[in-house]
Amino acid sequence: MTPSAQPNHRTALDTVKHATDTPGTEQPWAELGLKQDEYERIREILGRRPTGAELAMYSVMWSEHCSYKSSKVHLKQFGEKAPESDALLVGIGENAGVVDIGQDYAVTFKVESHNHPSYVEPYQGAATGIGGIVRDILAMGARPVAVMDPLRFGAADHPDTRRVLPGVVSGIGGYGNCLGLPNIGGEVVFDDCYQGNPLVNALCVGVMKHEDIHLAQASGTGNKVILYGARTGGDGIGGVSVLASETFEAEGPAKRPAVQVGDPFQEKLLIECTLEIFKERLVAGIQDLGGAGLSCATSELASAGSGGMRVELDTVPLRDSSLSPEEILMSESQERMCAVVEPDKVGRFLEICEKWDVIATVIGEVTPGERLEIYWHGEQIVDVPPRTVAHEGPVYRRPYERPPWQDQLQADDAAALPRPGTGEELRAAALALVSSPNQAAKSWITDQYDRYVLGDTVLAQPEDGGMIRVDDSTGLGVAVATDGNGRYAKLDPYRGAQLALAESYRNVAATGARPLAVTDCLNFGSPEDPSAMWQFAEACRGLADACRTLGTPVTGGNVSLYNQTGDAAIHPTPVVGVLGVIDDVNRRTPIAFAEQGQLLYLLGETREELGGSAWSQVAHGHLGGLPPAVDLERERLLAEILIAASRDGMIDAAHDLSDGGLIQALAESCLKGGNGARVVVPDELSPFVFLFSESQGRALVAVPRSEEVRFNDMCGARGLPAARIGVVDGEEIEVQGQFSVSLRELREAHEGTLPALFG
Template identity: 85%
Template sequence: MSLDTVKHAAGTPDVAQPWAELGLKQDEYERIREILGRRPTGAELAMYSVMWSEHCSYKSSKVHLKQFGEKAPENDALLVGIGENAGVVDVGQGYAVTFKVESHNHPSYIEPYQGAATGIGGIVRDILAMGARPVAVVDPLRFGAADHPDTKRVLPGVVAGIGGYGNCLGLPNIGGEVVFDPCYQGNPLVNAGCIGVMKHEDIHLAKASGPGNKVILYGARTGGDGIGGVSVLASETFDDTKPAKRPAVQVGDPFQEKLLIECTLEVFREDLVAGIQDLGGAGLSCATSELASAGSGGMRVDLDAVPLRDATLSPEEILMSESQERMCAIVEPGKVERFLEICEKWDVIATVIGEVTDGDRLEIFWHGEQIVDVPPRSVAHEGPTYHRPYARPDWQDALQADDAGKLPRPRTSEELRDQVLALVGSPNQASKAWVTDQYDRFVQGNTVLAQPEDAGVIRIDEESNLGVALATDGNGRYTKLDPYTGAQLALAEAYRNVAATGARPLAVSDCLNFGSPEDPAVMWQFAEATRGLADGCQKLGTPVTGGNVSLYNQTGENAIHPTPVVAVLGVIDDVSRRTPIAFAEDGQLLYLLGDTREEFGGSAWSQVVHDHLGGLPPAVDLDREKLLAEILIAASRDGMIDAAHDLSDGGLIQAVVESCLRGGKGARLIVPDGLDAFTLLFSESAGRAVVAVPRSEEVRFNDMCGARGLPATRIGVVDGDTVEVQGEFSIPLAELKQVHEATIPALLA
């Protein structure tokens, strides 16, 4: 096969090209020809196909995502916002924290271990590229039905991949979720997040400026793994003599990544880098076009200089490969020698593959022949923009009318007790220790709180005890019932979880997981959810700093529940004042904060007891969420509470059981006037928390809540070795522990 050069392309306008097989629409292909004034070369076509894919270009979602900028609240802490590898916020004392959540859903279904492992690797490099040292990871996960045979294949592989990669990097896994629902069968959600820490002056951006500056590719060699990972790119399109298909899933090497991290941090410390980008989705196509586009615009690359693991790779495959553990740096000529010395010290391969030019084109050569000549912005930032049609689905009214409040409730105390045990032992409410015990949650010695706490908390300064908290939350059942409210409930829960530890919520990242954008019903869900999240962030004063959109999450015609996962980052001035969830001392007084209403739509009770989804989700009151957060933060800081746990999935009884089991202490609960035992225990009203107050602080705590207008109802006391609801039932902690902890191991046995 002769090389398809720019000159050859200009002289052969009628050559048939495999644009459809690469995932491009005909009008997109025609637009590429219009931009170039000729047909693209094979290499150019490959670059455009992956960079204009849904994953890289956000072509169906960006018209809605712009709300995050338009509605962004004033926030002095925001240092770097949407558009870079990750957002950055000021957390005080000269420190900045960067964080982001992304998806690796489809690769993790095909090859669970490597799909999940490289999801961790990719998000860690995003954080590294901002100039920060990665300090912790989180993993919000969704799987199909817990008892489905394929869940036994996917879940253990995903967990092993996350643990294997993160543990080898020496990064604690401090938070996340594990949720089961049949809607994720065949399409699990593997979202991964990372936090990094740096000083303000250490922030780095992805741009290539300064003609004559060198383009250095460093890290692992480029192989044939991951080609087409973010589009439908398949290598036989380019050369039918090659194997029928290259693996679409990348293969990770965490030890190589650990060397890459330390090497990169050292070149940062010596101020050797003018711009930097990690190689993730779309590989070199993304790194070169984005760096050039965000810089002065011109770049020349000699592709045959790229170190390869497989000498048979074509130029197109090299440009498309998503091989892991690679970075691309822009380095001034006088600093190249030192840069290469540091890479050699860390046993990291580094190669000058090009330079920044004073032009406005990205030019790529292969053995002296020009195979790419494009305006870089047209590849990286000026892809298609779709205004997809969207419409409220015709089944939405019937779904909301199917009110969960009408479901049969327990008629006797014995039934109530049985339903509590059913809830506590259900897959979504059961202990996830089988998962989290495979992660190192305390490596590096700075983990203050980790699963199953409300939020992970990491100390970032050993002298001052400054720390940050991160919580990720999402509820696809709520969001299916009402996408606008569901997205706000995810935001509110993550915000509340952060505040429950005593940290002040600062900013948001998100991972928006939805079905096919070509379905107007799915697009309506997406539009409503993004509108809800943007409005909610504006109200709470927490800007969206970045994130990820994952579409086409469906099997055949069956889309997943719309699942916006929201990560909230908070700051805590002194981690020694953090609040855990554990009820740890007899005599602590239990207070329920907030209002409890009959709200069961999308609830865990309706799912576990009745296998039902219908009605409306709990109402959202963001002013109340802010007030609750202020009370929780002040009470933590001033020593008024010993424990706090937010109320969400499973309601009060789930929170009380978790806090009792965590602390090894029982609780006696009373049903307050105006509520019945069932509603008290199972309602999922938002804006609530349960706190344990030392008797010596009761008056001061009540005075604070009363002065601020937050309902605070005394509902019991920490005592004994049972969970008792007076007048109804009593369950020994030993029985609760057995039920709570046995479920997941039994399902995966």
Template identity: 65%
Template sequence: MPEVPLIDTVATAEGSPDTPQPYAELGMADDEYARVRDILGRRPTAAELAIYSVMWSEHCSYKSSRAHLRQFGDKAPHTDALLVGMGENAGVVDVGDGHAVTFKIESHNHPSYVEPHQGAATGVGGIVRDILTMGARPVAVLDALRFGPADAVDTARVLPGVVSGISFYGNCLGLPNIGGELGFDPGYAGNPLVNALCVGVLRHEDIKLAQAAGPGNLVVLFGAPTGPDGIGGASVLASATFEDESQAKRPSVQVGDPFLEKLLVECSLELFANDLVEGIQDLGAAGVSCATTELAAGGTGGMRISLDKVPLRDHRLTPEEILMSESQERMMAVVTPQKLDRFAAICDKWGVEATVIGEVTDVSSEEHERGGRLVMTWQGQTIVDLPPRTAADEGPVYQRPYARPATQDGLQRDSATHLERPGPGELREQLLRVLGSPGVCDPRWVTQQYDSHVRGNTVLATPHDGGVLRVSEDSARGIALAVDGNGRFSRLDPYAGAQLALAEAYRNVASTGARPLAVTDCLNFGSPEDSGVMWQFAETARGLADACQRLGTPVTGGNVSFYNQTGDSAIHPTPVVGVLGVIDDVHTRLASAFPTSPDQARIYLLGTTRPELDGSAWAQVVHGHLGGHPPQVDLDAEEALARILSGAAGEELLLSAHDLSDGGLGVALAESCLRGNVGCTVHLPGDAFEDLFSESAARVLVSVAADSPQEERLRELCREHGVVSTALGTVGGASLSVTHTGGEFTVPLSELAAAHTATLPALFDG
């Protein structure tokens, strides 16, 4: 079999059309390879094959999901707040007073299983650079984590490494971790989910875009040198099924250096402030391949690159390896020649290596529609000559077949209504069981490893419903963020599950007193080649798009993560939704802790409780059951509740607010007691079991000064918006005391705390 020449140039490719190429090993299908040949009019060189293989991978091209993701644009609600939408590195939202916020969530699932610490760390680093490229200062991170059974041997290997990676990278960068979620389920055994969100702040006029405009402008690579770590990571780890031999893929996991990233952040921000950058792109998935093709495709011309000039950490790297390397802490900028010296001086000041590796080229009239050419040389010979848009924007789009799984009807018929309900004497014990279960218990074993208040602008953070930050040190304006998802609900009904994920994040943001504005999402699924998985995905995308349209919260960007499965076992369909909101004055923010002041506070439940136990934490913890239909979605009620909460916060009516989700009212009461270190006495008006454990949506637990004008105003707001308000009891004492038609029970705060806090340390300490 003839071999590809040592330096496979465009000339040799033209002269050896029948040379076999390892496209299948690089994840390309036969028809994809044939299409590349048709685009180029010849076989690709080895370097061109490297570019197309990573840029057309599932992770980079969204080839299986793009057809469904379009509805996020087609159904996008109109809002003047959206400054930059989908298509850039991150969305940008106007939050008032000339300030804008950019935010995005992405996955690093497979790398975090293979090498937990570095996989999670570089997931944080990558999303931070996405925010940086928009011209913003990154100001905070959040994370959404899911693992297999908490007591599984592999969870004990993966979870501590993931947490240490997030902690190490974020803390070294000086970024507060202000919120997130932690879940455990057998469905994630062997395939954890590590989704990281970053948010940044900028002025409207400082927005940067990924585009290479201006013939004669220079292409500058700055940051870390390129090494062999992460070669092909996007296609190797995120675009194929995950088998037991995945441990052998350890070299594909990137290695992060947060101290260099911190220098890169400060260097970039100074470059932006001095107006030295015409276009900017980070090097994340697909590395140099992605940065060059996307910058060139986003401009009006082409680009010429000398790969020999790329600074290397390992000089044995071939051109293909340089193109596919995903070494971290690298950025690519387009700079005018007149500004190069000032650009280089700032990089030198921060100790960041900067190298001119090419220039923006003009485009002929016949090439204009295709966006010019991307040309790369190696040792003076041309090894790449392709239209960049074909790699960056015109990858394959699959209409994957999808069909409702045959097992779905049986799953939905298997309702929790047949499960044994606790008697009045068992309510106390089962509440403590749910409260102490791994997916509901106090996550402080994880979150105490993160710095939540570095930078000094954190107003609210874990364990409260949402994180709240001041936009700037000289302003009272703030932003609120929350991330949420529920794989159990999505397994039962992916359309409703997506809407419930959005509703919970929306409600959590509203529970801080903020007005929800916009959405980012990370959609985690099994193999798109499975028609049942694709049905789950299609229903999820449709449900989320419909709900965002109804709530007026546009999707600004996000991530799709497919192939989250080991063998034939796929994870639960898991859309994780991040919601951003704005609060005019952070001094009015609402926390989830009951007040400890000596004045009496009355507790209200806002919203309607229904007998909805399917997919609940109670069904999972007490019976190991999953079946039936998830809670009813009522987006009108969610919007009305959000208006009440933001209005009540603005009028300073409430003393606390806490949304009801996993575990229902019983868990919410316990958490508000523990966070305030104060007890409460409540009376359950209906069926005690359903009142305690139902997970009906559109509900929030609030407290208000008893017998006060604020209490009457709260009731008036609820009447105005058609939301049921039910007085449950009062705050005070040292126990959670519950009365109901069948009896009563009392749990001292010390016992609540022991059940809630002991679980994770017992599992993971040592």
């Protein structure tokens, strides 16, 4: 919020009566991010001008971040095209989606963005991103069990990246580690397009029993509304709701409201307190306080309920007694929840809060009417239909068109680039690739996270997907992966979104888990730019079509727009998270080549597909052509093979092929297992295409010799190409007839890059 938009504490209280009596009073609607037609619509809804408190509520709730006003016309495809799913228990529209994983267990998961706050204040922006997504999961009735962090930064050697990245990583690690939640995976990508506009996405997974699911609604006349958790302060006033709804100007953000400040120890108390409250069945509805704070919690609870709500705002516990009503409503102070509780259960609710040293205050009650009414020291300052605040905001059909430069970009085919031909040139290209910032080991980052706290992590980064044990007695577990290649999406946003889903789906299957459902974080440029809006529309269409084909419904997620600085937008970056279930985590498949003598099989077909590839970026700084082709039926078949082979003990290791192609997967699996490999280039492929192509629908697997016949028979019977290309052997990677590189040299190249840049 700009200084001119700050409420004036010295003015008389702007009550509903005063607003009715003074229709001509000028109001700072533009400074609060509203358009003139939006302000006029608010006046039409209310039949008068809004009070200052009402204007504050509408401004944050109608922001792009909270209302999805530019994106909802495209997001509806995720519902319209949703595949039938017996596993889906709660879908789009709640704090997070919920899926059935069997044995009466349910899992909830969601990914959200905290992009702009993390650029303004890296540590707190990233930390409160973790805190916010954890509370979303908690509000569904689940115990949070793991987090993930898909990250995008500018050029790795840029001075501002050295400012932003360490703070973001410290914030994620500091908050997540204090909560005692393992960070089981994610991504780190560097690209010039994210310079000045990093992407900090955060995912959380929670576990519950079916009967523990809770929804955000205020029903039952006379039920009490209880605010509990941290006191409300001046940090984060307007916060993400305003900051994430405007483009950064080239000289800096036009709006820099205070970024929220997190307290993970308070959040840990809030989690345990809330879970005990759930266990005793004390709440009729619950909502966390994140973006838009009390404005969001009160309006959404009332809107989704069967009645109205009356709130006494002056009863809200404050850290700063000078806060005005408008500031209290807009504050995005962290570690707060809002619950609806039957009167006879309020006493026990408050007892549990006191036990956990959590402040809890009855601030209102559910009313028989249909209005959200808020009072300040007995004076009414809000009287609105809650749905108009929470769910009936503006809907824009933004103009969009294919950008004029798209044809030229796609015509600039990477196949025309000079490529290595000799064995020495291939060796140099391989080392350059695996040591490049995007393909290098991310252990400098992930070692700052606790990946194994709680004792249920069975797979974590750098594995293809993170995996958590859900039930100790049976071994039931879930795997999660997130992926999104902005370079592919820049070349073709429809196909790029499908490739993001395909890779995440493939990563989950490579661990041995069966993919069930999707969450997404759609990071794009300004919706007021027709080119960026076309990218968004195409990505939504592509993702919805692919989800329908693969049978994985979108359960919820987040849209982050205005990710650009001046006229320079980020690459369209749809980040897709896939959750899968595995009956027994003891059957999981790691990426490591752990035993010499294992046979290496390449599954799928390799073609000359280099558009948007890691090789083209590392060797030539090039982006052009078309991304790899998508064959979703092949992805489904590959997943079935990987899952069956894992379950039946036919493979010892599996690694999907994606960024960097075969040589990247080979290097990672050899280094993880501490064993080398000898591979032979198939006759039909050139050594370069064999090593660096990024054809999709492929995986590299290690097969025990005793299982080779059975594995080949299965692949043959199901029609999946499977070629034996080598064996796990020695202490080097040898591409026969071309080159060899020792694991020692490979490890130095792969693991030394990030410490040299940031350590």
